[in-house]
Amino acid sequence: MDQLKASGKPFDISKQEVWDAWIKVKGNQAAFLPAVSREALKKMSTAVRSWRLHRRINSTEADLARMxxxxxxxxxxxxxxxxxxxxxxxxxxxxxYLLRWIMKKYRKSGTLRKARQAMAQAAARRPRYFAHWIWVKPAVK
Structure with missing residues (x-):
C-alpha cells in the first residue's frame, strides 16, 4: 500500500469492476461451499461397489448393518x-444395493415393487438401523 502511495499512481479500477465485485459479495456468489470432491465420491462409489452387498445372500440385515x-x-x-x-x-x-440384496435373499418376493415395500417397512420400523437412512430414505414408488 505504501508503494502505491509513494509512486503517486492512482488506482486503476473502474467503477464497473467495483460494482461487479460488490454484487458478487452481496449475492453470496463469491462464497465457498466446502463439499466432497469428485475424486472422493468416486472412491466411495468404488468402495460401495466392492462390498458386493447384493451378493451376500447368506448374511442377515444385522451383518450388513455391522459391516x-x-x-x-x-x-x-x-x-x-x-x-x-x-x-x-x-x-x-x-x-x-440393499434393494437388490432383498430381491436375491427372498427370491419368492423378488420383484422390485415388493422389495421396495419391504425396505420401506423396515425403515419405518427401525429408521436408524442403517446409518445412511438418517439422510436418505429408501425409495417408495
Whole structure:
C-alpha cells in the first residue's frame, strides 16, 4: 500500500469492476461451499461397489448393518459436515444395493415393487438401523 502511495499512481479500477465485485459479495456468489470432491465420491462409489452387498445372500440385515454402518457414519461425519446433500448419490447407491440384496435373499418376493415395500417397512420400523437412512430414505414408488 505504501508503494502505491509513494509512486503517486492512482488506482486503476473502474467503477464497473467495483460494482461487479460488490454484487458478487452481496449475492453470496463469491462464497465457498466446502463439499466432497469428485475424486472422493468416486472412491466411495468404488468402495460401495466392492462390498458386493447384493451378493451376500447368506448374511442377515444385522451383518450388513455391522459391516457398512461404521464406514458410512465416518463418511457422513467427515464429508457431510457442511454440505451433506452432495453425498446423496453414494447413499442412494447403497439403498439400491440393499434393494437388490432383498430381491436375491427372498427370491419368492423378488420383484422390485415388493422389495421396495419391504425396505420401506423396515425403515419405518427401525429408521436408524442403517446409518445412511438418517439422510436418505429408501425409495417408495
Amino acid at each position: 457398512i454402518n461404521p464406514i458410512v457414519r465416518g463418511w457422513m461425519a467427515y464429508y457431510g459436515a457442511f454440505y451433506h446433500t452432495e453425498l446423496t448419490p453414494v447413499l442412494d447407491r447403497i439403498n439400491t
